[in-house]
Amino acid sequence: MRRFAPLLLTATLVPGVLGDPDVTRLKLRAQVTVSTGHVTLGDVLSFADGGADLAEKLGDEPALVQPLAAGKSFVTHEQILRRLEELGVNLARVLVSGASVCEVTFQKSAPPPPSAADMPADAPLRETGTKPAGARTLADVLRDHVNAEIRALGGTAELQFERAGQEFLQLTTPPWEFIVTSSGAEKLGLREFRVVIRREGQVQRTAEVSAHVRIARQVVVARRPLSIGNSVRADDVGLESRVFDDTGKLGLAEIERVIGQQVKRFVPAGELVQPDTLKAIDLVQRSRPVTVLGAGGPVEVRLSGVALDSGTYGDSVRVRLGESPRGQQLLRGVVTAVGTVRIAEGTP
Numbered sequence: 001m002r003r004f005a006p007l008l009l010t011a012t013l014v015p016g017v018l019g020d021p022d023v024t025r026l027k028l029r030a031q032v033t034v035s036t037g038h039v040t041l042g043d044v045l046s047f048a049d050g051g052a053d054l055a056e057k058l059g060d061e062p063a064l065v066q067p068l069a070a071g072k073s074f075v076t077h078e079q080i081l082r083r084l085e086e087l088g089v090n091l092a093r094v095l096v097s098g099a100s101v102c103e104v105t106f107q108k109s110a111p112p113p114p115s116a117a118d119m120p121a122d123a124p125l126r127e128t129g130t131k132p133a134g135a136r137t138l139a140d141v142l143r144d145h146v147n148a149e150i151r152a153l154g155g156t157a158e159l160q161f162e163r164a165g166q167e168f169l170q171l172t173t174p175p176w177e178f179i180v181t182s183s184g185a186e187k188l189g190l191r192e193f194r195v196v197i198r199r200e201g202q203v204q205r206t207a208e209v210s211a212h213v214r215i216a217r218q219v220v221v222a223r224r225p226l227s228i229g230n231s232v233r234a235d236d237v238g239l240e241s242r243v244f245d246d247t248g249k250l251g252l253a254e255i256e257r258v259i260g261q262q263v264k265r266f267v268p269a270g271e272l273v274q275p276d277t278l279k280a281i282d283l284v285q286r287s288r289p290v291t292v293l294g295a296g297g298p299v300e301v302r303l304s305g306v307a308l309d310s311g312t313y314g315d316s317v318r319v320r321l322g323e324s325p326r327g328q329q330l331l332r333g334v335v336t337a338v339g340t341v342r343i344a345e346g347t348p
Helices: 006-012 052-058 077-086 138-149
Strands: 025-030 031-034 071-076 094-098 101-106 156-161 176-182 189-199 201-223 237-244 289-292 303-306 318-322 329-337 340-343
Touching: 031 340, 071 077, 077 094, 138 156, 138 176, 138 189, 138 201, 289 318, 289 329
Parallel strands: 025 094, 031 101, 289 340
Antiparallel strands: 071 101, 156 201, 176 189, 189 201, 201 237, 289 303, 303 318, 318 329, 329 340
């Protein structure tokens, strides 16, 4: 069994949260299911908030020295602290939260039964026969679930699954059916999903699956240094694909939002252009000519008009079309770029 010096572990901890950059947070799960006689720290603990280094070093270490008997057993918070201390972890640098007791179900591997109707409630779930054409795994279903949740953020989800629930990820639909639910307002970072697994209309298992969720999306970056006081030009910025695990740091996805804005904080080349680095400047000036775009469709209509209001990106302004009194038309649209207003569909 591996042993790690306290000094080494303390030095390699990743900064935690809650105001103390030297504390790493771990979470004891309430329930887990294992298929071997030994339950590991990676089975019962969630290595969240900077615990990746500890997960790599200690994830395969037994949570208990004694092997488990078939059936149910329990691992307490105190046992985990004692075990971490035995392995050389400096407990002054680690906070273990979550459940006070983790219920561990030990299930021996067994051949799959011929049908779901004959399957015991505590039998392990396994695939049978050849995977049907077009079948999707539970991992695929979870990715689709997260992508639907983050659609408004304008990117694609990347999921890195934790050890808990791994045995279910390769089950496919059909023949299995999955009902996925999740809670919490935060859509990125470490998340837990509750999966009800059914077959032939019968519930076979309820599983907890954890995953680190990130999003890959196109964002605005500086192609050259942006100096304070200058206005952003079209060739100053561009779009690049970046990966994020925090919705508060996603940056901007539309180049039109930054063109013409004034720089209020220096942005080095290659860095994201965040909203707080720019000062909003009116992109449309009252009584000045503007380009008026139609409300969409297969053919884009572009007309010349005059702005009756000033506004920055996203503002609603009035515009006048036509020069002669009889031919004039007043419309309302949204500022989308320098000197450009798009008329909303259905706007009179």
